Amino acid sequence: MGKSTIRIGLLGMGTVGTGVVRLLTAHRADLERKAGAKLELARVAVKDASKPRDVDLPKGMITEDAVSVLRDPSIDLIVELIGGLMPARMYVMEAIKAKKHIVTANKALLAEHWAEIVGAARANGVEVYFEGAVGGGIPIIQSLSEGLAANRIEAIFGIVNGTSNYILTRMDKDGKTFPEALKEAQKKGYAEADPALDVGGGDAAHKLTVLTSLAFETTVPFASVHVEGIEDLTPQDFVWAREEFGYVVKLLAIAKQEEGKLEVRVHPALLPETHLLADVDGAYNAIYVVGDAVGATMFYGLGAGQMPTASAVVSDILYVARSIAYDVAGRAGWGPFGDIPHTPVNLPVRPMEELTCRYYLRLSAMDQPGVLSAIAKILADHRVSIAAVVQKERSKGDKVPVVILTYEALEKDMQEARRQIESLPAVKGKIVLLRVERGE
Numbered sequence: 234m235g236k237s238t239i240r241i242g243l244l245g246m247g248t249v250g251t252g253v254v255r256l257l258t259a260h261r262a263d264l265e266r267k268a269g270a271k272l273e274l275a276r277v278a279v280k281d282a283s284k285p286r287d288v289d290l291p292k293g294m295i296t297e298d299a300v301s302v303l304r305d306p307s308i309d310l311i312v313e314l315i316g317g318l319m320p321a322r323m324y325v326m327e328a329i330k331a332k333k334h335i336v337t338a339n340k341a342l343l344a345e346h347w348a349e350i351v352g353a354a355r356a357n358g359v360e361v362y363f364e365g366a367v368g369g370g371i372p373i374i375q376s377l378s379e380g381l382a383a384n385r386i387e388a389i390f391g392i393v394n395g396t397s398n399y400i401l402t403r404m405d406k407d408g409k410t411f412p413e414a415l416k417e418a419q420k421k422g423y424a425e426a427d428p429a430l431d432v433g434g435g436d437a438a439h440k441l442t443v444l445t446s447l448a449f450e451t452t453v454p455f456a457s458v459h460v461e462g463i464e465d466l467t468p469q470d471f472v473w474a475r476e477e478f479g480y481v482v483k484l485l486a487i488a489k490q491e492e493g494k495l496e497v498r499v500h501p502a503l504l505p506e507t508h509l510l511a512d513v514d515g516a517y518n519a520i521y522v523v524g525d526a527v528g529a530t531m532f533y534g535l536g537a538g539q540m541p542t543a544s545a546v547v548s549d550i551l552y553v554a555r556s557i558a559y560d561v562a563g564r565a566g567w568g569p570f571g572d573i574p575h576t577p578v579n580l581p582v583r584p585m586e587e588l589t590c591r592y593y594l595r596l597s598a599m600d601q602p603g604v605l606s607a608i609a610k611i612l613a614d615h616r617v618s619i620a621a622v623v624q625k626e627r628s629k630g631d632k633v634p635v636v637i638l639t640y641e642a643l644e645k646d647m648q649e650a651r652r653q654i655e656s657l658p659a660v661k662g663k664i665v666l667l668r669v670e671r672g673e
């Protein structure tokens with residue numbers, strides 16, 4: 234039997250939760266028509282009920298007792314917008330066991346506990362939807378699970394962290410250093426006080442784990458994702474990449490399937506300046522998906538923020554509410570894409586050392602004879618061929634920046650060569666190594 238009223242329990246009413254309440258209120262009539270049922274916000278759990286809120290709710294609706302919301306038998310659907318792993322994980326698991334459907338925007342939780350959540354949802358016949366977890370307002374989850382369902386996905390290239398993309402854009406366009414651009418991002422509200430998860434690549438890796446698990450119908454262990462951040466980049470890297478070689482620098486989330494193995498990695502990369510992703514600037518996100526039938530597609534929009542993310546969360550609420558209203562919720566599987574992952578064996582993730590690509594190296598060397606030939610010899614000894622070398626004018630003292638672009642080489646060889654070059658007495662400090670992506 235379907236239901237004519239869907240009762241919603243909201244866990245967390247911060248940035249996104251407040252946006253969700255706003256949308257549910259402002260668009261109520263349209264949403265209810267689309268859902269085929271009344272949508273009733275039943276209870277809202279927060280950490281501190283005494284905090285002033287930006288939305289008016291009936292007295293008694295807000296509680297600090299999240300467990301009472303999960304256990305309320307009249308609630309059909311739990312919307313988890315607390316974030317982080319604990320207590321969100323415990324609440325989501327408890328709600329699933331109580332046979333309540335879930336909508337969440339929590340990429341960390343999904344990335345790190347995908348198998349547990351999917352397993353529990355399947356076992357309990359409930360649905361879990363998570364459009365807001367990747368790309369904010371961009372409907373990438375639905376696009377992958379429905380719009381592109383006829384395809385075998387070959388590759389995904391994403392700019393999925395708005396904070397990092399904003400910082401990189403400021404470094405590129407205004408010549409700011411990383412600390413200067415980070416400070417500006419924090420001032421404008423694009424970066425958290427603790428930006429480590431964003432600039433270190435962890436947030437993008439969470440999103441990539443979710444995208445890859447869905448797109449390739451597998452479970453990607455979060456620990457198998459290779460992650461590097463943007464902290465070591467300098468404004469000169471953008472100038473040299475563009476002016477010398479015709480590339481932009483972006484923090485890319487990359488997933489590819491080749492010969493039955495997955496590549497899943499997040500790192501700053503050089504991308505041709507003619508690529509569609511090269512113009513995705515500021516806090517915008519974009520996900521470039523290559524399918525075997527459709528070819529290349531790109532999904533673009535605001536990757537975070539109150540109303541863009543609420544747009545995604547409310548679309549999930551609508552979807553699940555409609556399923557409950559027509560009594561089909563959970564019957565066709567646990568969430569987007571029905572019942573996946575259904576592959577009997579998860580796809581193995583290719584170890585990073587097996588990657589083959591071109592590299593950009595930036596190093597600082599003493600301005601003295603024989604240094605370049607010593608570097609070239611180490612590279613040649615490791616089967617790394619040089620495509621171009623640019624030696625810049627002296628920066629400080631007698632050190633000169635040297636930029637090298639290589640032809641395709643094996644990551645293992647490249648890393649070993651990097652270690653040996655770093656140990657040359659004439660080479661000072663760390664080598665910055667960026668991978669060059671064609672993006673297709």
Ligand SMILES: NC(=O)c1ccc[n+]([C@@H]2O[C@H](COP(=O)([O-])OP(=O)(O)OC[C@H]3O[C@@H](n4cnc5c(N)ncnc54)[C@H](OP(=O)(O)O)[C@@H]3O)[C@@H](O)[C@H]2O)c1
Pocket residue numbers: 244245246247248249250278279280281282284297299313314315316317320338339340341365366369536537538539542
């Ligand atoms: N912000 C974005 O632009 C964005 C974009 C995409 C996805 N997301 C995801 O959306 C989720 C929510 O993010 P947000 O930015 O809205 O977070 P937020 O502003 O920090 O809000 C978190 C909410 O959770 C509540 N809370 C914290 N601990 C709780 C507990 N133990 N029990 C009950 N409630 C608790 C807080 O209560 P108080 O209000 O009382 O402190 C607050 O209302 C996260 O998973 C995040 O990754 C956010």
